[in-house]
Amino acid sequence: MTDVPDGPQVFGATDDERRIVETLYRAVGGEPDLLDDILAPDWEDIPSIPGQPPGPEGLKPHIKEFHACFANARVVLHDVVAASGRVAVRGALTGTHRGEFLGVPRPADRVRSRSTSSTRSRTAAWSAAGTSRIFMGGLGR
Template sequence: MMAGPLDELLATFYRGFSGEVDLLDTVLTPDWEDIPLAPGQAPGRDGIKPLIAAFTQAFAEVKVVIHAIVDGRDDNGDGLVGVRGEICGTHRGEWFGVPGSGREIRIPIHEFHEIAAGRLGRTWHLEDWFGWFQQVGAWPTEKERKKRRS
């Protein structure tokens, strides 16, 4: 069970990524840095909102589950926080050129957030997109790759 200001900050951030984009205005600085930016993504917290809208169109019932938090902040509450989590949902529409599969997906994520004055100012993130391609049947299996080579 999550409790406390850090947990609430992160839970609100991930609810924003699950489609409640207006929540991002409450937890991100206006000049928040998303590292790396997605192709075509504008910088700042307003730059992520169109990407989230497209993502929630392609994936239904999106939610981010936090599995672990590593708190590296100082006594003032500023500093780096690491998160290990998962994006969960159902692949309903086209994403990365892959048509909706109807499959439930779980995408592991690893992120570092820089916190200052109670807000996120910078986020470094890594998602397991190769694993997602496998989950939706868009990545060839070893058997299929061997067949192509023969």
Template sequence: MTHPIDDLVTTFYRAFSGDTDLLETVVTPDWEDIPLAPGQGPGPQGAVPIISGLAEAISGLEIVVLDVVDGRGSDGDGTIATRCEIRGVHTGALMGVPGSAREIAIALHEFHEIADGRIRRTWHLEDWFGFIRRSQDVDAP
């Protein structure tokens, strides 16, 4: 099943916002998440505990897509890049930081390799340092 790029991206980030059943509809069975989080297993099922942990630590978890750069070829295969924010209220422990009850926005940048209408590989970079710094700074925005 192939997805238009907007549907593919939207569904992928809805899965990472807590609707984990959607993940297997947009990624390949051998999907690679690079780098794996500590303790994360391979494939889509390996990401489920990570997503659940984020949802427990961030109330109202939402990943907002700010930009998509589509580098796919005419066959629909290739790479897309996304610039996103992880948003919500930090209510539980995350990255060793206790819940602060503050609204957060964590920068997220990803490259997704698309093959046959599904995401085969994802490289990601989150601004965890900025999250930790802001969570400890009472005057931070």
């Protein structure tokens, strides 16, 4: 589920850039098929999960696995800042870790991982810092 109670703070982003970012966060929030609308087939996740193929199809299984392992998972989008064809985002992922995820054992703890991400809006090439801590096992608590 994506949680944007009052909407994110948006600075300098076009309507299209905002739509792309919000769609990405909705996809990560539990609607992975939305990735088909915003990511190119050769898109690369930077940093990627070990063994992750390119494109939306490479990320969808990990989103589904995340939601299967983290009860009440929520994605919060806080800020969107854009300039010169680049978009930066500040958000957070929260949930209760209830199953093994990418080799990380189940501690049954509530987790919160802050994330910052950036993209070149013209190419939809996305990179993330912070969010990958959940996928790589460095869970923020």
